[in-house]
Amino acid sequence: MTDGAVYALETRDLSREFGGFFAVNGVNFRLARNSMHAVIGPNGAGKTTLFNLLTKFLPPSAGMILHDGQDVTRLSMPAMAKRSVVRSFQISAVFAGLTVRENIELALLREHGLAWNLLGRIAHHRRVLERADALLERFGLTDYAGTMAGSLSYGRKRVLELATTLALEPSVLLLDEPMAGLGHEDIGRVTQLIREAGKGRTVLLVEHNMNVVAELADTITVMVRGEVLAQGSYAEVSSRADVMAAYTGQAHE
Amino acid sequence: MTTILGVPSAVLYGQLLLGLINGAFYAMLSLGLAVIFGMMNIVNFAHGAQYMIGAMGAWLLLNYLGVGYWWALILAPLIVGAISIVIEVLLLRRLYKLDHLYGMLLTFGLALMVQGAFSNWFGSSGQPYTIPQALMGGRNLGFMFLPNYRAWVIVTSVVICLGTWYVIERTKLGAYLRAATENPMLVQAFGIRVPRMITLTYGAGVALAALAGVLAAPVYQVSPLMGADLLIVVFAVVVIGGMGSIMGAIVTGFLVGIVEGLTKAFYPEASTTVVFVVMAVVLLIRPAGLFGSKLEAAQGQPQSGLSATAPSMRTQTLIFLALACCLAAAPLVVYPGFMMKAMIFALFACAFNLVAGYGRLVSFGHSMFLGSAGYVCGHAAKIWGLSPELAILAGTATAAMLGLVTGWLAIRRSGIYFAMVTLAFAQMVYFVALQARFTGGEDGLQAVPRGMLFGLIDLSQPANLYGFVLVIFLGGFFLIMRLVGSPFGRVLKAISDHDVRAQSLGFETNRYKLVAFVLSAALAGLAGSTKAIVSQLASLTDVHWSMSGEVLLMTFLGGVGTLYGPLVGAFIVVAMQNYLAAFGQWVTVIHGLIFVLCVLAFRRGIVGELIELWHRLRRTPPAASAALREVVVAPQE
Ligand SMILES: Nc1ncnc2c1ncn2[C@@H]1O[C@H](COP(=O)(O)OP(=O)(O)OP(=O)(O)O)[C@@H](O)[C@H]1O
Numbered sequence A: 001m002t003d004g005a006v007y008a009l010e011t012r013d014l015s016r017e018f019g020g021f022f023a024v025n026g027v028n029f030r031l032a033r034n035s036m037h038a039v040i041g042p043n044g045a046g047k048t049t050l051f052n053l054l055t056k057f058l059p060p061s062a063g064m065i066l067h068d069g070q071d072v073t074r075l076s077m078p079a080m081a082k083r084s085v086v087r088s089f090q091i092s093a094v095f096a097g098l099t100v101r102e103n104i105e106l107a108l109l110r111e112h113g114l115a116w117n118l119l120g121r122i123a124h125h126r127r128v129l130e131r132a133d134a135l136l137e138r139f140g141l142t143d144y145a146g147t148m149a150g151s152l153s154y155g156r157k158r159v160l161e162l163a164t165t166l167a168l169e170p171s172v173l174l175l176d177e178p179m180a181g182l183g184h185e186d187i188g189r190v191t192q193l194i195r196e197a198g199k200g201r202t203v204l205l206v207e208h209n210m211n212v213v214a215e216l217a218d219t220i221t222v223m224v225r226g227e228v229l230a231q232g233s234y235a236e237v238s239s240r241a242d243v244m245a246a247y248t249g250q251a252h253e
Numbered sequence B: 001m002t003t004i005l006g007v008p009s010a011v012l013y014g015q016l017l018l019g020l021i022n023g024a025f026y027a028m029l030s031l032g033l034a035v036i037f038g039m040m041n042i043v044n045f046a047h048g049a050q051y052m053i054g055a056m057g058a059w060l061l062l063n064y065l066g067v068g069y070w071w072a073l074i075l076a077p078l079i080v081g082a083i084s085i086v087i088e089v090l091l092l093r094r095l096y097k098l099d100h101l102y103g104m105l106l107t108f109g110l111a112l113m114v115q116g117a118f119s120n121w122f123g124s125s126g127q128p129y130t131i132p133q134a135l136m137g138g139r140n141l142g143f144m145f146l147p148n149y150r151a152w153v154i155v156t157s158v159v160i161c162l163g164t165w166y167v168i169e170r171t172k173l174g175a176y177l178r179a180a181t182e183n184p185m186l187v188q189a190f191g192i193r194v195p196r197m198i199t200l201t202y203g204a205g206v207a208l209a210a211l212a213g214v215l216a217a218p219v220y221q222v223s224p225l226m227g228a229d230l231l232i233v234v235f236a237v238v239v240i241g242g243m244g245s246i247m248g249a250i251v252t253g254f255l256v257g258i259v260e261g262l263t264k265a266f267y268p269e270a271s272t273t274v275v276f277v278v279m280a281v282v283l284l285i286r287p288a289g290l291f292g293s294k295l296e297a298a299q300g301q302p303q304s305g306l307s308a309t310a311p312s313m314r315t316q317t318l319i320f321l322a323l324a325c326c327l328a329a330a331p332l333v334v335y336p337g338f339m340m341k342a343m344i345f346a347l348f349a350c351a352f353n354l355v356a357g358y359g360r361l362v363s364f365g366h367s368m369f370l371g372s373a374g375y376v377c378g379h380a381a382k383i384w385g386l387s388p389e390l391a392i393l394a395g396t397a398t399a400a401m402l403g404l405v406t407g408w409l410a411i412r413r414s415g416i417y418f419a420m421v422t423l424a425f426a427q428m429v430y431f432v433a434l435q436a437r438f439t440g441g442e443d444g445l446q447a448v449p450r451g452m453l454f455g456l457i458d459l460s461q462p463a464n465l466y467g468f469v470l471v472i473f474l475g476g477f478f479l480i481m482r483l484v485g486s487p488f489g490r491v492l493k494a495i496s497d498h499d500v501r502a503q504s505l506g507f508e509t510n511r512y513k514l515v516a517f518v519l520s521a522a523l524a525g526l527a528g529s530t531k532a533i534v535s536q537l538a539s540l541t542d543v544h545w546s547m548s549g550e551v552l553l554m555t556f557l558g559g560v561g562t563l564y565g566p567l568v569g570a571f572i573v574v575a576m577q578n579y580l581a582a583f584g585q586w587v588t589v590i591h592g593l594i595f596v597l598c599v600l601a602f603r604r605g606i607v608g609e610l611i612e613l614w615h616r617l618r619r620t621p622p623a624a625s626a627a628l629r630e631v632v633v634a635p636q637e
C-alpha cells in the first residue's frame, strides 16, 4: 500500500500461465472501495482469467492478491465467498435441478447458519422464506418461484444468478459479462438491477457492451493480451489512441 | 546362496519377473482403457471381460477347433474386436451425450452378462492352456532361470505398447485421432468421418485387451472370471497414472507390476493390497495422477427440469406410515425371511442412493461398508460376547470410520474416477477380509449369536427378530427421508448440480460430500451389521465387488435419486434371487441385462418413470428426477 489507501481488491504482479502462455501477465490492479469498476478488452484478453484468480477459481502462477489490505493469495474459493467476495459466471450458473425459489434459498442458508442442519426443514425458518420472497419480488421472479431453474429462459437464468449472488449481500461483487446473451429489454432491466445493487458495495464487472459500461462504470480498466493497457474514466479511456487500436486491431484480425 | 536384504536373490528375481509379467498385462489393459477413454469418454468396464474372452477364445479354438496358439493370437483379437464394433454401433453410440457414468454402467452390465454366460457354460474353475511348442523351455541367465514364454510375453507387450504409442503420438493417423478427441467438429469439417474413427478405436482398444488375453492364457489359468479382478487393479493403475497420457498408462502399468513383485518378495502379506495403498498415496499427493495434467473434464451443463420436487410433508408422512403398516403386516402373507432380507438390502440401497442419487457421487465400492460392518458386528457378538445392539453399533461405527478415510481420499476425484477409486478401495478391503485371521477367510464368521436385545428381548424368537429388523429399516429410512428434505440435503443437491457455483457461494463442497458419504457408509454399515445378526453369518460375499454391483442394480432399477426407488429395486432384486436361484449363474446374466436395459431404455428407473407418468397424466410440468445428469457434454476449452 504505497499510497496508504486500502483497496477492496488489489493485485501485485499477478500472473497466470497456461502451458507457457500468460493469460494474465504481471497485472497490478486496484479496485477502490464502493466503486463501480469495469474491465474491458478484446476476446481472450484475460478478463475471465483475472476474475478466476481474484475469486480463487484458479491459483496464480505468481504474484499476490489482497482483500481489504490482507493477503488472500492462498485462500480457497469458499473462503473468499465467506469474506463477502462473490462472483457470477460468464456462462450463467444456476442450480438447474432446483426451483428458482430453492436456488435463492440456498444462498440464504449459509448466512442463516442452516447449511449444516441435517434433519430440519427450510419451511420452518420464517426469516429465510421472507427474505427469499423479497428477493423474488425485487428481481421479478415471483411468478417463476416454482419453476425448475434449468428450464428458465437464458435471460431469466442470468437474473436468477444475479439474485442468488446478491442474496449473500456481498461487499464485493464480481460480474463476468452479465449482459452476455441478453435481449434488448433484459439489458435495460439488468443494468438497472446492477446499478441498484452497486449502492453501498464494490462492483467489478467484465462487459463487452460499451453502452452498459459507459452508463454504469465510474472507472474502466482496459486489458489486452493479459496486461493492463489503460485505466481511467470512460472519457479518458475512450479517447486514447492505443485503446482504439487494440480494439480495431482485434476487429480486423 | 546369495541373499538381498534377507531375501534369497533367486526368489527376488523370480518375483521381479512375475511382477514384470503382471505389469505387462496391466500396461496393455490400461493402455486400451486410456485409448478408449480418450476417444469416447467411456470407461470400458467390459475390458476385463473382453480380455477374458481373448483367453477363453484361445482355449476354445484349441480344444474345439484344434486351432493353435499362433493363429489364436491373430484370430481372437479380430473376432473380439469385431464383436465390440457391433456393440459400439448398437449400444455405446447412444450414450456419448450423457454422463460418462452411463457408459461405465452399460459396459459393467455387458461384463456381467458375458462373465455369467461363460461361467454357466464352462464352470468357474480355471483351465490350463499349454505353452506353444516353440516357446517351451528357457535359458539360464546365470543369476536366474528365464522361461522362454515369459520372456516372449514381456517382449511382445513392450513392442505392442510402444507400437500403439508410436501410432498415436507420431503418425498422421494418430494426429487425426488426437485432433478428433480435442475437437470433433473441426476434424469432421476436414472430411474425416469421426463416428467411424470412434468405432474403429473402440474395436482396436478391445482387440488389444483380447490380445493380452491370448498372451495370458498360458501364464494364468483360463477362467470366466480371470478378467474381473484384474480389471479392478487396472482401474487402480489408471487412477495412479492418470488417464491423460498413453505413455503414462504404459509406464505406470509396468511400475505397478514391479512394485507388486517386490512386495511379494519382501512382504508377501501385502502383495495384493500394495497397489491400492500406492493409489491412496497418489491421491493424497497428486490427485490428478502421476501423468495426469488436468483434474476433470469440463462439467456438463445440466439438462433442464430434471430434479424431483419432494412431495409435501403431509403426503410424505402418509406414504411413510402406509409403508410401515404394509411391512409390519407383510409376514402374514410373505415369508418373513424374505422380508427381512429385502428390508436389509433396501436400507443398503437407500444408503447408497443418498450419495449416488442426491450427491451424484456414484460409488462402485459400497460393499466394503456392508461387509466390514458385518464382520465387526459378527466378531463383537460372537467373540467379545457383546449384546446385539452394541455389536451393531460397533459394526456401524466401523463402516463410518472406513467411509471417513476412503471418502476423504475418493472425493478428491469425481465422476468416473470416483467410481474407480471407491471400487479399488473396496477391493482392498476384500483382500484384507480374505487374509485376515478374524474374518474366517473363505468360511466367514459362522454361527453369530443373535442374543438378547438390551438384555430383554430374545432375538432368536422369529417375531422379535422381525420387529427388530422392521424398526431398524424404518428408522434408517426415516433418517434418510429427513436428510434429503433438510437444508443439508438441499445443499448436497445443489453441489451435485453445479459444484463450482456452490463453492463460489461459500460452500466448502468437499466437506458436504464427505459428510454425506460418511452418513451413507454408516447406514450401509447398519444394514450390514443387522444382516450379520439376522443371517448369523458374515462372509466374503458381502465385501465382494459383485455386492457393490448389486446395490447399483437395485438403485438404478428402482430409480436413482428418488426416495422410494431403491426400496422397490431392492425388493425386486432380492425376489429375483429367491425365485430364480435354480438358474444359478444365469441370474448374473439377467442382472447384466437389466443394467443394459436401464441405461438404454429407462434411466429414471421404475419409480422415476412412474413419477414422470403421474406428472404427465396430471399435466403438471415433469419434475421427475432423472438418474444422473443427462449432460450435453460441454465443449472443452
Ligand atoms: N484453462 C485454460 N487453459 C488454457 N488456456 C486458457 C484457459 N483459460 C483461459 N485460457 C486462455 O487464456 C486467454 C485468456 O482467456 P480469458 O477467458 O481470460 O479471456 P477473456 O478476456 O475473458 O475473453 P472473452 O472476452 O472471450 O471472455 C485465452 O487465450 C484463453 O484461451
Ligand SMILES: [Mg+2]
Pocket (backbone or CB within 6 Å): A047, A048, A049, A090
Ligand atoms: Mg471471459
